[in-house]
Amino acid sequence: xxxxxxxxxxxxxxxxxxxxxxxxxxxxxxxxxxxxxxxxxxxxxxxxxxxxxxxxxxxxxxxxxxxxxxxxxxxxxxxxxxxxxxxxxxxxxxxxxxxxxxxxxxxxxxxxxxxxxxxxxxxxxxxxxxxxxxxxxxxxxxxxxxxxxxxxxxxxxxxxxxxxxxxxxxxxxxxxxxxxxxxxxxxxxxxxxxxxxxxxxxxxxxxxxxxxxxxxxxxxxxxxxxxxxxxxxxxxxxxxxxxxxxxxxxxxxxxxxxxxxxxxxxxxxxxxxxxxxxxxxxxxxxxxxxxxxxxxxxxxxxxxxxxxxxxxxxx
Amino acid sequence: xxxxxxxxxxxxxxxxxxxxxxxxxxxxxxxxxxxxxxxxxxxxxxxxxxxxxxxxxxxxxxxxxxxxxxxxxxxxxxxxxxxxxxxxxxxxxxxxxxxxxxxxxxxxxxxxxxxxxxxxxxxxxxxxxxxxxxxxxxxxxxxxxxxxxxxxxxxxxxxxxxxxxxxxxxxxxxxxxxxxxxxxxxxxxxxxxxxxxxxxxxxxxxxxxxxxxxxxxxxxxxxxxxxxxxxxxxxxxxxxxxxxxxxxxxxxxxxxxxxxxxxxxxxxxxxxxxxxxxxxxxxxxxxxxxxxxxxxxxxxxxxxxxxxxxxxxxxxxxxxxxxxxxxxxxxxxxxxxxxxxxxxxxxxxxxxxxxxxxxxxxxxxxxxxxxxxxxxxxxxxxxxxxxxxxxxxxxxxxxxxxxxxxxxxxxxxxxxxxxxxxxxxxxxxxxxxxxxxxxxxxxxxxxxxxxxxxxxxxxxxxxxxxxxxxxxxxxxxxxxxxxxxxxxxxxxxxxxxxxxxxxxxxxxxxxxxxxxxxxxxxxxxxxxxxxxxxxxxxxxxxxxxxxxxxxxxxxxxxxxxxxxxxxxxxxxxxxxxxxxxxxxxxxxxxxxxxxxxxxxxxxxxxxxxxxxxxxxxxxxxxxxxxxxxxxxxxxxxxxxxxxxxxxxxxxxxxxxxxxx
Numbered sequence: 001x002x003x004x005x006x007x008x009x010x011x012x013x014x015x016x017x018x019x020x021x022x023x024x025x026x027x028x029x030x031x032x033x034x035x036x037x038x039x040x041x042x043x044x045x046x047x048x049x050x051x052x053x054x055x056x057x058x059x060x061x062x063x064x065x066x067x068x069x070x071x072x073x074x075x076x077x078x079x080x081x082x083x084x085x086x087x088x089x090x091x092x093x094x095x096x097x098x099x100x101x102x103x104x105x106x107x108x109x110x111x112x113x114x115x116x117x118x119x120x121x122x123x124x125x126x127x128x129x130x131x132x133x134x135x136x137x138x139x140x141x142x143x144x145x146x147x148x149x150x151x152x153x154x155x156x157x158x159x160x161x162x163x164x165x166x167x168x169x170x171x172x173x174x175x176x177x178x179x180x181x182x183x184x185x186x187x188x189x190x191x192x193x194x195x196x197x198x199x200x201x202x203x204x205x206x207x208x209x210x211x212x213x214x215x216x217x218x219x220x221x222x223x224x225x226x227x228x229x230x231x232x233x234x235x236x237x238x239x240x241x242x243x244x245x246x247x248x249x250x251x252x253x254x255x256x257x258x259x260x261x262x263x264x265x266x267x268x269x270x271x272x273x274x275x276x277x278x279x280x281x282x283x284x285x286x287x288x289x290x291x292x293x294x295x296x297x298x299x300x301x302x303x304x305x306x307x308x309x310x311x312x313x314x315x
Numbered sequence: 316x317x318x319x320x321x322x323x324x325x326x327x328x329x330x331x332x333x334x335x336x337x338x339x340x341x342x343x344x345x346x347x348x349x350x351x352x353x354x355x356x357x358x359x360x361x362x363x364x365x366x367x368x369x370x371x372x373x374x375x376x377x378x379x380x381x382x383x384x385x386x387x388x389x390x391x392x393x394x395x396x397x398x399x400x401x402x403x404x405x406x407x408x409x410x411x412x413x414x415x416x417x418x419x420x421x422x423x424x425x426x427x428x429x430x431x432x433x434x435x436x437x438x439x440x441x442x443x444x445x446x447x448x449x450x451x452x453x454x455x456x457x458x459x460x461x462x463x464x465x466x467x468x469x470x471x472x473x474x475x476x477x478x479x480x481x482x483x484x485x486x487x488x489x490x491x492x493x494x495x496x497x498x499x500x501x502x503x504x505x506x507x508x509x510x511x512x513x514x515x516x517x518x519x520x521x522x523x524x525x526x527x528x529x530x531x532x533x534x535x536x537x538x539x540x541x542x543x544x545x546x547x548x549x550x551x552x553x554x555x556x557x558x559x560x561x562x563x564x565x566x567x568x569x570x571x572x573x574x575x576x577x578x579x580x581x582x583x584x585x586x587x588x589x590x591x592x593x594x595x596x597x598x599x600x601x602x603x604x605x606x607x608x609x610x611x612x613x614x615x616x617x618x619x620x621x622x623x624x625x626x627x628x629x630x631x632x633x634x635x636x637x638x639x640x641x642x643x644x645x646x647x648x649x650x651x652x653x654x655x656x657x658x659x660x661x662x663x664x665x666x667x668x669x670x671x672x673x674x675x676x677x678x679x680x681x682x683x684x685x686x687x688x689x690x691x692x693x694x695x696x697x698x699x700x701x702x703x704x705x706x707x708x709x710x711x712x713x714x715x716x717x718x719x720x721x722x723x724x725x726x727x728x729x730x731x732x733x734x735x736x737x738x739x740x741x742x743x744x745x746x747x748x749x750x751x752x753x754x755x756x757x758x759x760x761x762x763x764x765x766x767x768x769x770x771x772x773x774x775x776x777x778x779x780x781x782x783x784x785x786x787x788x789x790x791x792x793x794x795x796x797x798x799x800x801x802x803x804x805x806x807x808x809x810x811x812x813x814x815x816x817x818x819x820x821x822x823x824x825x826x827x828x829x830x831x832x833x834x835x836x837x838x839x840x841x842x843x844x845x846x847x848x849x850x851x852x853x854x855x856x857x858x859x860x861x862x863x864x865x866x867x868x869x870x871x872x873x874x875x876x877x878x879x880x881x882x883x884x885x886x887x888x889x890x891x892x893x894x895x896x897x898x899x900x901x902x903x904x905x906x907x908x909x910x911x912x913x914x915x916x917x918x919x920x921x922x923x924x925x926x927x928x929x930x931x932x933x934x935x936x937x938x939x940x941x942x943x944x945x946x947x948x949x950x951x952x953x954x955x956x957x958x959x960x961x962x963x964x965x966x967x968x969x970x971x972x973x974x975x
Contacts, residue, residue, distance in 0.1 A: 160801065183692070186952040186959045194801055214690070 002066045006035070008040045012236030014229070014285045014293075016045065017243050019091075019154040019176050020125025026091060028206075028293040029243030034229060035291050036313040041233075047288050047310055049295045049303050050091035050127050051078040056098040064273040065253050065298050066162075076114065084124055087300040093127035095250070099140045100131035108140040110314060112147035119151055121306040127154040127296065129178075129247065135146050135147050138162040145169035156180060157208055157247070160191060169197045170204065178245055180208040183220050192239050205242045206294065213251035214283045221246070225265055225290035247297035252280040273301075281305040321399050325350045326370065326406040328634065333397050337480075338759070340376065341367070341397035343757070343770060351761050351768060352407055356376060356829055358395040358774035362634050364826050365394040372403035394705070395774060420817035438701035445547045446680065446922040447508045447517075447628040448478050449525045456499040457577045465492050473505060476487060482507065484516040487675055495519055503884070506627055506680055509527060509922045510663055511929075518627070527625040528565075529568065531612060532915035534692060535633035535641060536583055537716035538737040539880055541572040541909060542611035544619050545919055547627070566916065567759045569618035571611045571906030572749065576603045577640070582742065583716060583734070586637040588650045591640070601643040605670040609643075611943040612672065623674055630919055632682040632911035634690035634717065642681070654687040659932060661912025680918060680925065682911075683932035688732035694932045697728065698924065700876045700907055707873035708959075710858060713910050714739050718854040721935065722861050728935040729865060733857035733946075738850040739782035739842075740880045745818065746779040753778030753831055755824065757884070758787040763796040765810040767824055771830045772882070776831040780824070780839070782881030787849055788839055790889035791955050794970065797822060802844040818842060852893040852953035858897070860946050864938050869897040869963075878910030891967060894957035898964045 013032035018025050028048055031040030037251040053076045057066070068087075076094060080267030083089040092113065095248035098106040109165055115128055141155050142165050156178020158166040163179070168175040179195050181187040188209050195205055209228065212221045231240040252258065258276040260268055266277060284295050288310065297303050319333035328369040332348035342365055345352050362383025369390045375398040382391050391408075455465065463471060466489060473479040474567040479624050496503060496807035499521030506518035506528075528547040533540070545566040577600055581587040592596040603841045616623055631641060635656045639646040644657045644666060652724050660680040665892060666673040682691025693713055703725055711721040713868035721728055741747030741754075748754050751775035759768040771777050780788065792798045797805060797813065804820045806814050821838040829835050862868055875896070885906045890896045896904065907913055940946045952959040957967045 160803075186948070190801060190955050191958050193955075193959075194799055197799065232801055237962075311317075 005039065006036070008139040008223060009043060010236075012232035012238070012241060013041070014232050014243055015203050015241045017154075017176055017203055017293075019127070019152055020151045021150075024123060024125055025152065026125045031293075032233070034153055034226075035289050038314065045293070046314055047293050047295065048090050049284070049297050049306055050082075051083040051085065051087065051089035051300070051303060052093040052095050052129075052296050052298050055111075056096045056104055058097075060254075060259075061261055062272060062276055063096070064258075064276040067273075068300050075287035077118055080118060080122050084122060087302070087303065089124060090261050091125045091127060091294075092118070092122055093129055093247075093296045095129045096140060096144075096293065098136070099136055100133050102133070103131070104227060105136075111140045111270055112143045115144045115148055115153070119148060119153075125154070126147070127178075127294075127298070127315050128152075130154060132157070134159060134161045134283060138165040141166045144170035145173040145175050148175075149173040152176065154178065154206065154245075155285065155311065156206075156245075158191075158257055160187075160194070162200070163195055165200045167198050167200050176204045176206065178208050179205050179242075180210065181291065183210040183212070183224050184186065185209075185224050185231065188224065189231075191238050192242060193284065196239065202238070202242050206245045207242055208245050208247060211246040211248045211283075211287065212249055213248065213255050214279055214294075216251065216255060218283055218286050220284055222290040223293065224288050225287070229291035243293035244291055245294040245296065246284075246292045247296045248278065248283050250288060252276070252283050253298055255279060277301045277305070281309075285309055319357055319618045320374065321402050323348070323399060323403045323405060323498070326404060327439070332549055337400060338375070338398040340395065340774075341392075341399055341403075342394040344399060345394060345759050345934045346759055346768065346770060350407065351759060352394055353766070354395060354433060354770070355728075356395075356769075358770045359776055360393055360396050360774075361776060362829065363393060364410060367394045367397075368392075368406040368408055369397075370404040370406050373401040374398060374403065376508070378501070379550055397701045411513045412468050429601075431484075432482065436536025438699065438704065441917060441921050442923055444921050445528070445530070445919060446465055446510070446925055447506060447528070447626070448503045449528050449627070450507065451523045451525055452476055452503055452505060453542060454496065454503070456501050457958070465496055469496075469503075471504065473507075473516075473950070479507065479514060482514040482516050483512075485676070488519065489944070492519060506676065507746060512925070515637045517564060517678065517803065518674075520624070522568060524625070527621070528917045529619075529621060529626045529629060530628035531615060531626055532912055532919055533611065533632070533923070534695075534909055534911035534915065535631060535637040536692070536740075536880070536911075537573055537634065537637060538578065538582075538740045538742050538863065539571070539572060539715075540575050540604075540607045541880075541912060542569045542612060542615055543570040543606070543912060543916070544615040544621075544626075545916065545965045561763065566620070566920065569671060570749075571618065572747070573611065575637075576607050579603075582635070585650060586934055587640070588636060592647055597640075597643060598728075599644060600640045602670065604637070604640050608777065609670075610674045623672075626677060628919065629671070629673065629837070630679055630681055630682075630775065630915045631778060632690075632692045632695035632915050634692050634715075634719075635684045635687050635914065636682060636690070636749055636910055638684060638691055644860065647719045649687040656684060656687045659684045659686075660929065676936060682764040682914065682918075683929055685730060685932055685935045686732075686937040688717065688718055689721075689730045689935065689937050690930075692911035694928055694935070695912075695918075696907075697721050697835065697879050697914070697931050698914075698928050699910055699913025699917055700878070700905075702876075703927060703934070707866070708871060708872040709876060710862070711853065711876045711910070712858060714854060714877070716740065716879070718850075718857055720857050720861050720863065720888070722867075723934075729861060731857055731861045731937055732933045733853040733942055735853045736846065737852045739785065740783075741781055743846045744780065744843045745821075745840050746842070747785070748779035748781055750781040750783065750880060754781035754882065755779070755784040755788075755837070756882045757886075758784055758824070760788075760791040760795050760797065765795060765797060765808065765812055766821075767791075767812075769829075777825050777837055778831045778834065779837065782879070783884050783886065784882065784896065785839075785843070785847055785892060786885055787889045788822075789844060789956070790886075790892035792822065792839075792844075793892060794912075798844065798956070802848045802956060803841060816840065837838070844906045847893070848954050848956065849923055851893055852950050853895055855897070855953045855958070856946055856949035857940060859949050860940060860943055863945070869899050872899065872903060874897065874905065875903050876905045878913075880909065892957060894953060894955070894964065896968075898957075 016030040157180035353364035664678040757770040822841040
């Protein structure tokens, strides 16, 4: 008798989200199976890696993420172009680190203008990420939305304390929102419900369930994301059916294991670049295996490794 | 089902509502019917805003300075002062409607208000046979031929005249026996107590005092202590069913309650146990609770006008920690892994030895416990709710400082306890209070103007808000869209009542003019709402995990009994709206008020019930939530209004979505 493989059929499927405009627009999500399980159901859109650029760089960054960009590191637009032209970035994430009130505290108007120039300069969809300061992000990101009306950006992160302003601006000016929650499957759903209640449809929301780097809670992120996927697919929970994004570059490149030199920790060996690249790539692949649709990453070699992995697993 | 005695039709909406009680307050009827009338003083007639016109029918109403003679003639009345004694047609004049939307959007939904007296069929066949009984005896005086000792003589006659044998006694009784017998001319009343080991003679009084047989029952809660004085003599004549009927009981002579003074040593049992471990801590905590009991006992005695000599028995139900503090037993190991209490079954103690200001012959019956966190109060509640008598699958939920949940029927019982916090008793709520006079217990909020309509206990100006009021307030705020499902205010709404106060964002229920004297205002803060959400989430998740642990779901329950100090009422729809209760058939719910007192009362009137209590305690299997991974998960899921799992609340979700 011929062998027939057992397959899983799910009652639900993940929704899709499209960001960027015109021919450049990208769609993520829509899978009807667990990650890479194409034999169980359709996975219509490949996971995407968005390469990040910063408007101000922390001097603590290891050489492995300074070297590849050292000629453009003070110019986020040139950096983005280099990511696209030289490293093949399919999407860009602009990290508005300079707006942090504990840092340079640059204004919302500055940020809005920078985003506008970035949109004009690049040919791929754009993710705009705030500094993580709750009040300032509300101000900065809503201004970014307003000044770039109709550009269908992906804007975030919106958290419980500031989602109203950010999600309302996304709704009003035609953008998508990142709904971020603190590593808990129920809180992720609660954020989706709250944002959805404002009138933003589920297909304009992407979840960031809080990302832990390898060695720094990656297993928590993994299990929460896997449960989100199962709730969306197996339980057909429509408030869980929006795709997922992971802001992992900044988590990986501040890990102790990535920053320590051989003198400080001889057991780690001399090749700091390889160590960092593998740290970021491994975290990225973990997130993909947990169900992520969109990764924000920093190092071009790590991005390449992850993209190869995606291509191979979906081949 | 009871039959309606009157019907009230409200105009201009032409909405008719049944009234089940003659003399019911008209404002209360309006609230139940979902008709919005201005009312901000809690219903005491002070604000004069709830003006209505009685178009047809007759009401009993007081004259008010707020209504002119001319208006009175036209039928104007203040709804809060009207008693419904007839079928009525009531017109709400424009000035009493906050706007034209007098009709609530959810009016299709019938309001179910559960009152504590809905339960007079809970326990069947209670034989009235108090554990402490009095027997009148006329002794033949001793002679040279019949020279048996005084005590021997008394025992002989108890056997001859009442058939009672094998009776033990206390030595202290002997000290006064010889004189007492002779002064009484050998006509005496003996008080005997039945305990598992047999009979014990505890008191002898001159003459026939059988008519004076009282007991005191006490519920020691972590936050609230409640007591009642019962007339056991009345129990012989009382109908079986009314014995456990709180409001109409012939037994009840007086009741009293106060906050547990141990609160000053810590809000919860854990912090009090920690305190008790230091120096004289245990003694201080013991004396504190004994002080509360003495205060309650003295109040009961003075309220009822009896003397302490007429009291025969004291019955106490409390959680395990409170029981140990009451008996001055070191509670240290309750808190430490593996969480073992000193005893589950407590031997009778003399009230006097514990420091209670009661005569020396009075013994204390203490309800048996199940585990460190499921105590005698729950055993009493399960007993009082009659779960042990029925096949029906019942969930019993007691909402105190800890939420205790019992599931089962006459064959099996499982229980658990979750740390809920005292929010429903008013603890940790800015203007929270116990369900006493002046507490806001019913609230409606106008969906267009966000103006509230308040009713207080005793219809006085509001002093604060009790458990049932808090449930209504949060449910109403959610339904009219003042708060989001995460309990945060919609700050952008156009009303002065939502504002940023000293402790964060808040909703003003009553301003200085509307509140009781000495209060600047009464508000509900985001912090209060957070507290309630956490509390209700712990309780709901506890119920869910307990059900899951035996492979059941809410849908399979036949009966859902709620006990706790919320207040006199629970509005079922509102309790479901906030996700405190599951969305199941309304007829399955019952509210019994204070569950511990219910069991206390049974044991007071029937010695067989003490044996049942023991059986109940032995039958219960305790399930620990502390090490249950799924509990934390369900707890977080329940921290949303009504719940993150919206599929479990389809009717509430439809209502909320309809409101948008």
